[in-house]
Amino acid sequence: MARALNEGLRKAMEADPKVLVMGEDVGKLGGVFRVTDGLQKDFGEDRVIDTPLSESGIVGTAIGLAMRGFRPVCEIQFDGFVFPAFDQIVSQLAKLRYRSSGNVRMPVTIRIPFGGGIGAVEHHSESPEALFCHVAGLKVVSCSNPVDAYFMIQQSIASDDPVIFFEPKRRYWEKAEVDPAMTPDPIDAARVVRPGRDVTVVAYGPMVKTAMDAATAAEKEGRELEVLDLRSLSPLDDATLLESVRRTGRCVVVHEAAGNGGLGAEVAARVSEAAFYSLEAPVLRVTGLDTPYPPSRLEETYLPDLDRVLDAVDRVLAW
Amino acid sequence: MAVGDSFVTAGDLDVAGLTARERDPDLVQLLTPEGERVHHPDYDVSLSDADYRSLYRDLALVRRVDVEATALQRQGELGIWASLLGQEAAQVGSGRALAPDDMVFPTYREHGVAWCRGVDPMVLLGLFRGVNLGGWDPAVHNFGLYSIVIGAQTLHATGYAMGMQRDGGDKNAVVAYFGDGASSQGDVNEAFVWAAVYNAPVVFFCQNNQWAISEPLERQTRIPLFKRAHGFGFPGIRVDGNDVLASYAVTKKSLEDARSGQGPTLIEAFTYRMGAHTTSDDPTRYRLASELEAWKLRDPLERMKSFLYKQQIVDQSFFTALDAEADELARRLRTGCREMPDPEPLAIFDHVYADGSTHLDTQRAGFESYLDSFADTAEETR
Numbered sequence: 082m083a084r085a086l087n088e089g090l091r092k093a094m095e096a097d098p099k100v101l102v103m104g105e106d107v108g109k110l111g112g113v114f115r116v117t118d119g120l121q122k123d124f125g126e127d128r129v130i131d132t133p134l135s136e137s138g139i140v141g142t143a144i145g146l147a148m149r150g151f152r153p154v155c156e157i158q159f160d161g162f163v164f165p166a167f168d169q170i171v172s173q174l175a176k177l178r179y180r181s182s183g184n185v186r187m188p189v190t191i192r193i194p195f196g197g198g199i200g201a202v203e204h205h206s207e208s209p210e211a212l213f214c215h216v217a218g219l220k221v222v223s224c225s226n227p228v229d230a231y232f233m234i235q236q237s238i239a240s241d242d243p244v245i246f247f248e249p250k251r252r253y254w255e256k257a258e259v260d261p262a263m264t265p266d267p268i269d270a271a272r273v274v275r276p277g278r279d280v281t282v283v284a285y286g287p288m289v290k291t292a293m294d295a296a297t298a299a300e301k302e303g304r305e306l307e308v309l310d311l312r313s314l315s316p317l318d319d320a321t322l323l324e325s326v327r328r329t330g331r332c333v334v335v336h337e338a339a340g341n342g343g344l345g346a347e348v349a350a351r352v353s354e355a356a357f358y359s360l361e362a363p364v365l366r367v368t369g370l371d372t373p374y375p376p377s378r379l380e381e382t383y384l385p386d387l388d389r390v391l392d393a394v395d396r397v398l399a400w
Numbered sequence: 401m402a403v404g405d406s407f408v409t410a411g412d413l414d415v416a417g418l419t420a421r422e423r424d425p426d427l428v429q430l431l432t433p434e435g436e437r438v439h440h441p442d443y444d445v446s447l448s449d450a451d452y453r454s455l456y457r458d459l460a461l462v463r464r465v466d467v468e469a470t471a472l473q474r475q476g477e478l479g480i481w482a483s484l485l486g487q488e489a490a491q492v493g494s495g496r497a498l499a500p501d502d503m504v505f506p507t508y509r510e511h512g513v514a515w516c517r518g519v520d521p522m523v524l525l526g527l528f529r530g531v532n533l534g535g536w537d538p539a540v541h542n543f544g545l546y547s548i549v550i551g552a553q554t555l556h557a558t559g560y561a562m563g564m565q566r567d568g569g570d571k572n573a574v575v576a577y578f579g580d581g582a583s584s585q586g587d588v589n590e591a592f593v594w595a596a597v598y599n600a601p602v603v604f605f606c607q608n609n610q611w612a613i614s615e616p617l618e619r620q621t622r623i624p625l626f627k628r629a630h631g632f633g634f635p636g637i638r639v640d641g642n643d644v645l646a647s648y649a650v651t652k653k654s655l656e657d658a659r660s661g662q663g664p665t666l667i668e669a670f671t672y673r674m675g676a677h678t679t680s681d682d683p684t685r686y687r688l689a690s691e692l693e694a695w696k697l698r699d700p701l702e703r704m705k706s707f708l709y710k711q712q713i714v715d716q717s718f719f720t721a722l723d724a725e726a727d728e729l730a731r732r733l734r735t736g737c738r739e740m741p742d743p744e745p746l747a748i749f750d751h752v753y754a755d756g757s758t759h760l761d762t763q764r765a766g767f768e769s770y771l772d773s774f775a776d777t778a779e780e781t782r
Contacts, residue, residue, distance in 0.1 A: 101566075127565075127566055132594075133590070133593050133594060133597060135590045135593060135594065137555065137586060137587050137590055138555055138558075138587075138590035138591070138593065138594050140555075141552065141554075141555025141556060141558070141559060141587060141590070141591070142555050142556075142558050142559030142562060142594055143559060144555070144556045144559055145505075145555065145556035145557060145558060145559020145560035145561070145562070145563065146559040146560065146562060146563045147559075148538065148544070148556065148559075148560055148563075149559070149560045149563025149564065149567070150563065150567075151563055151566070165586070168549060168552065168587075169552065169555065169587070172549050172552065173547075173549070173552055173556070176533075177545070178751055178752070178753070178754060179533065179751050179752055180533040180534050180545055181533075181534060181535075181536075181537065181538065181545055181751075182532055182533075182534075182535045182750075182751055183750065183751035183754075184535075184536070184537035184538065184539070185537075185538060185545070186754055187754075217752055218752055218753070220753075220755075240754070240755055241754035241755060242753050242754050242755050269758070316757050316758065316759040316760075317759070319759070319762075
């Protein structure tokens, strides 16, 4: 997946000389996850900018560059480091178009490697996506596989709206063939990645693989799980979500972020509001715990895994 | 005794930085508070009489805009107003030093700079009345939106300047306006770092008006603000912000430096906020009346007026004509402000996304029918 992102960035930079890549260590080092590997060598220091260690500065200057007609792609090195840039993202980047009555475009993409499962120290494993989904003016997306990574990064860069692009860091090494000639799905569309008739398991980013593993395991017990990859977290693709839940009658939402106020609550609310009479059971959430992200020796306890997903599936089926 | 002397001689009188300022040999001043023209080896200007008149005209009209807006707020026509009273020279001086293609990133009190950029004051009134959040197009006037979050725009300015570098040539530069309070913000200090390491063509124009709402300069810094620049690796200059000529000269020189590849400059315009922070503020709770009186003697308009008279650049008819022009402007603002229509309710959904949003379209449609349901009810009961 890291390679697919790299290729996607390269493609976007080739297509438009206004596309810039900026962040800490994105140049010579190629990023701490090597997502920007080789880009500075080929596009120069003016387009692949090694920045000061200054997250608010990265996003704040990207805003100025966007006002000048550039399309900056910012890398925030780790999820937990985005908070110093939060004001620039929430109060500035998200709102400038609205504040200017539509006169200002903000084609800025902010890439954030997110989520746990890699044994990192604190502030390196967080899932802050719901904080951004709550903010009007931002698009929030997450890829779960190399094909989406390749196309979605290009779609994000091409958008005239700011996009928060969450990359599931523990899936960077997932492998798949990418056919650059194929026509990708729209960036705001959810996708049924595995059809099934019994329960809709809603996931995104790193949890799609977990959901798929759960579906494979459940199959052995004669249960057909439908796995839905949201892909776009804001806006949510209500149509695809509701169509699936109306068919299966049951819904389990899975994410690594804490449950309280999380995206699962939004999914559950929308399903309840729009598909109440199709439901055979309450919508259940399988999420990270409502604690800070723990030390890494406890992260397997914190993170939703196959067993917790299957347990929730059991409970909605037993209703 | 000349009006200004008291501040020089009265060593114990510590009036919002005035004592320190008067003893600062680094202060760039081209016009004394008494309207005497003085010269400076590095920053001097030679302007025509027409220029001098025009600078005074801007000062006077900008002050009138401010006075009218404050009155309109008191009459309930504006939700709030951030007065620039006392800061006219810093703003008009720096604003007039800009080339048309230079870019400005203001904070929320830069009505004088907006004036110099050709932004209709009516548009500013719209923002404070609440009909929009700042409806002007930054690209039309090269004047960015007002930034309410203090200091955030200094990073935008730096990024924009980096964009100018990438567009090739150093023909233009950027000015970022902020205040003494904002100098404490992380963003401003990050902007200094960025501008320095990339040698960005940006001028940081800090209007040190001595007060961040109720907090005095001593709560923001223990060294003069302009001296901070040195630590970031670029020059800092302190200019008499109540002196329109010095503000003009220093800004012009700093912009030229930026354009010629010499990187950023920090200008500290030493001035004073004569009014309240905003119309919601009560400065009598935190500052002495004597301080205001002391600063009144340094009024930026009075010293320019005095200069114009002394140099016989104008006669009374100039001021009579200017007063009439200001009255006409004030009339236009009063009428225009009161006649400004409220936006349509559904305009709340406009301009959230460039690409549009199915979700918002749905919400908009739902909200529209909800609003329409009141009309139906009214018709049914009729």
